[in-house]
Amino acid sequence: MKIKPLGDRVVIKMLESEETTKSGIVLPGSAKEKPQVAEIVAVGPGTVVDGKEVKMEVKVGDRVLTSKYSGTEVKFDGQEYTILKQGDILAIVE
Template sequence: MKIKPLLDRVLIKTEDAEETTKSGIVLAAKSVEKPQIARVIAVGPGGEVDGKEIKMYLKEGDRVISAKYSGTEVKVDGEEYTIVKQSDILAVVE
């Protein structure tokens, strides 16, 4: 199944959280924080949203940092994704 975001939405997949600290201590699954860095899987076409023209500046494959509690989580074919508005993307990681 393929997901295609609409308007100014972006489909992202969060990267796995680090399970060890820099000093080598292994963390329990409960204490691992949800990562904010994700990979862009698909990008909507942009267009007019609330009377404003929205230009999409993200592309598939970009690594991004998203707002902590933003978006809608979906599960497709056993994979977990998040659909967010482009404005909820805080930065591109290079």
């Protein structure tokens, strides 16, 4: 991985619908703010907000749920990624 996120950001790779279906999660088609299943591919070093350390609680390889409209998309080596803050991750899927 060549992208090193700054602060409390993470880089995630959206999982294909097929993969999503296999894992038993189906995204609702019409929800205004659709959650997304993604895999974490890079984690920033953490940051300080309001004088408090923000520790990274997710790690590379975690499958996570995020809101579709969180973060910024970037394409790298033919693969699309999203860079977003850890606080925009809703949950870890196990």
